[in-house]
Amino acid sequence: MKLFFLTISFTLALLSTSYPQALNTKKLDSLFNMLQRHGLANGSVAVSLNGKIVYQRAIGFTALDNNKKIAPDINTKYRIGSVSKMFTTVMIFQLIGEGKLHLQDKLATYFPQLPNAGKITIKDMLYHRSGLHDYTHDTNFPDWMDKHKTHEELLQIIASKGADFEPGAKADYCNSNYLLLSYIIEKIDQVTYAVALEKRITTKLGLTHTNYGKPIDISRNESASYKYGDSAWARQKETDVSIHCGAGSIVSTPGDLVKFIQQLFTGRLINHASLDSMKTMIDGYGMGMFPYDFNSIKGYGHYGRVEEFYSALTYYPEKKLAVCYITNGILYPRSDIVDGIQKICFNENYTIPYSQKPVLNSTGLTKYVGEYSGNLPFKVICKTDNNQLIFDAAGKTMEAEPLNPDYFMNARTGTFFAFDPEKGSLQIKETDNVYFLKKK
Template sequence: MNKIIVFLFLSSIFGFSSYGQKINKEKIDQFLDILASQNLAMGSLSISQNGKIEYQKAIGYSSIDADKKTAATIATQYRIGSTTKMFTAVLIFQLVEEGKIKLDQKLSDFYPNLPNANKITIADMLYHQSGLHDYTKDTNYSDWMDKSKTPNELLEIIKEKGSDFEPGTKNDYSNSNYLLLGYIIERSFKMPYANVVEKRITSKLKLKDTYYESISNLKNDSVSSYKYFENKWNPVSKTNLDTHGGAGALISTPTDMIRFIDALFSNKLVHKSSLSKMKTIINEYGMGLFSNKYGSENSFGHNGRVEEFYTAVWHFPKQKLSLVYCTNGIAYPRVDLIEGILKICFNQPFTIPSSENSNLKTEDLDKYLGQYSSGQIVVNCTKNNTKLLIESKGKTFEVETIADNYFGNKDLGYFFEFNPEKRTLQIKETDNIYLLKKGN
């Protein structure tokens, strides 16, 4: 099975005319309203042009308690997960600019007992090239994710798990890198990470809804994340964010994150030379940023996930267009949600998905029927009159039409996009895409 872990948004292959038109706010409203009405998504979206916020909208609920539902608003605060890493990278470059640390400085200057500490540089950690094993993987993380762990306990976990590869030889995403960078920030500024973020970023930019969540700084714990199954949104257990520090402990809103990314790209947080280094891509990784192409247009940003909170933050420098979407419940694949919004923003053809518009005849399903595989997974597509059926691993389930060549089962969280001409099938589940090919 070819598994594509999409921590960026979909890289489109078509071209389009230069950007310059106004955002079609009404069409974005329709798109988000359809997703909300079909329980496919909950969350908030903000879009800016030329540093000015042009669009804001919230859908779904910030909390669901039996029959009591609290509607989400543009002020709803979300856990932003790994998007925190952009803040950490900014603070590291501020330290570099002030001569307090160097990018080629070794980890051994701070934590000499960690694996390969005398070989790993600050730059290696920013680029995810350290080789340090991710402290959330192969460590029974699910057993202690809601518990409090001290920095010393986490350092011991990283030490015990050792190194996955020689520093600088490849890139491999590891939360351990930015957890350690967060600790280095605390030691260098001589204050807690939360205070550094507040002093150096949020106060400066007046980000009133962005802060570090810890047990001692729990400003708003009312927003939960949810997974859709059994025909309803079900709450997901919360992690202890304090454990994740500079790797993923921040709370924010799309509006605040728009202001942050716009400030970063207008050199209000770091010098132009520092931003240039952050944007320098090695094997698809930048320093606290990722890059992606939408058609021929470049963008920079970062995605984040913790529990069922997902965040996407992207900025198009050429167009001076920024987009931030935060969600606490999503069944519809995030890659398709973001791509749909971008198509609307760039005035590209886009049909708003809706199962209510489906009127397929049984013969219309014939082009999808057959066996698809990737080597590791096999899927059989059959039909029952006008219903498409998917069979995998001995289980068969029905899918409903979402759009042309696109079907889904939101209760299971799986969506299926067919390309009959190329004889391919993409199976999507929130942030993962699996590519299968049709047999003879």
């Protein structure tokens, strides 16, 4: 009898450490209600636990039509940018499992005209260690991003830039690697990437809201992307999907993406040995994924950006927890939203902005006053005027209202200020940019 109770106790202990507590959906709602109420965010979120979606929410707008906001729902599709690279990696490992490709195969087998093609392996490209130049850098990319490009034209752009370093010498994130990997999938399967994606992943998993992108059509419940500035949203130029292929041309929903990554980790798409290879990190890079640990809990996934779409997909195998957030336009910092979602999922302390909005006077603001400098080409002066926090920077002056203790916002410009008075530090956040400054 004693042994029986010891066994039960041990089993319960294992269960308690293997699974997170029940998800605090009310607190997630509080976070997204606040963002919606104040017009601070656009996007969609999904959380999966033990293989089941337990939370979904969509807020903001998918498009502005004569200042009329078109609201999203949980099935609204977004461009996911570089999260596409996880799908491409899975298909590469499927081909390896079928004996049609090997990690040590050379790029020269497929594209001998490219720099160092005889030295670069499939493994090098998966790990971003090829040394090839990124076709989106130093190529006037913003001028032609909305123009159709053939495979041959993009191959010529890559070839014309030469090599940045010798294969294997280091890791350097490069879209060219995954563009070429998607072309290799097409060559081996003898179908387009879109067909390969459907055949190998989306149909198999029942991902009904995931596909290779097309020109954005709001009537198909697809979202356009917007940039915020001067109290207004401006629609952004649309990237032609021919340009990124498997490096960034997939559209999806958070709900489909948490299903995808959860099924990837259960062995539904590739075997566990291949998954272990994807998870093996070299210089902080995995193959098609990156480490996104939460405290001591290991996490894996990928983030992405195309235009003003930003996506974040992470899976925590120990907790069987998948989290995805996608936005089509940033006002409240994306990193803060993702951080808030994760803290709520892991039952960490987290204060919803505006829930403890401080009432400050000039005395309470004194701890922030001073001159700050850091990774900006100018100094930032923080001062007070009539119980208001004022910032002077680069010849401009802006006021800031408190959201939480030590956290302020200028709503007109979409600039956020996070202080740590004890350390004398200041973070300035604009869209996905974070600048770190110290007080003199």
